[in-house]
Amino acid sequence: MTVTVEETIRTNSKFKLVGPKDIGYNVKQVDVFLDRARAYFLNSDTSGKAITSLDVRVASFDPARGGYNAQAVDAAMDRIEDEFVLREKELLIGAEGEKAWMIKIGKTATVLRARLHRPEGERFRRPSRKSVQSYNIADVDLLCHELLTYIEDNGELSVDIVRRSVFAPAKGPEGYEESQVDAFLDRVVELMAAIDTPTEK
CATH class of the missing domain: 1.20.1480 (hypothetical protein mp506/mpn330, domain 1)
Structure with missing residues (x-):
């Protein structure tokens, strides 16, 4: 199902948005996932489920009219995945x-x-x-x-x-x-x- 991004969201976006009639990624879903990933990475979220580099790699978002530019989000997700890989590598080397x-x-x-x-x-x-x-x-x-x-x-x-x-x-x-x-x-x-x-x- 394709939704339309609300105007209030469009004015406070974290990524470049596509045109109002074009299809991008669901803004709310992207923001929620990235906020959760950031909180976990910074160790400020200890109550939620652990997030791994695999979770970042397989994350997907629904289409939305006027949503986030898919290429911009994908590039950011790649960088975040690399950060999680580095963290996992450092933790394993530090422990074993x-x-x-x-x-x-x-x-x-x-x-x-x-x-x-x-x-x-x-x-x-x-x-x-x-x-x-x-x-x-x-x-x-x-x-x-x-x-x-x-x-x-x-x-x-x-x-x-x-x-x-x-x-x-x-x-x-x-x-x-x-x-x-x-x-x-x-x-x-x-x-x-x-x-x-x-x-x-």
Whole structure:
């Protein structure tokens, strides 16, 4: 359901707003999530549920006419996720040492590498229903090649490229199952953010 942003909200916005008739992100939902994340990060919210980098990565907002510019919000969410990754890294190293962090990274990389080494067209499940939308196999496999180079040969690949990856649509078993690919890329982003984020600023 698409709602319209109230004028009182438009005058006190945290991000650039799209035009009154254009579609953006629901302002209230974005503000509530960011306020909660900020409070937790600053340790001022001890009563609510803990927020992790994964929560930031998978957060989604309803469409709204005249809402926040999606690109501006997405960019901010990426920066916030990186901050949470850094915090989680520092906490683990502080509690268990850098070796524990390296072990965690190594385990994640091993799991991801195993799937990346699967044959072309066999890296992910195919939907059983012919009518369901899926991802173009060639597009996904191309990204997998780039990820394998990044993991095994120190290839240059920005985590933001993976975050913003878009694949051509396919139908049913002609493509890869979207949910499985999305879940895999979430783990990839988690790994890349951890590797590329320094322990200290």
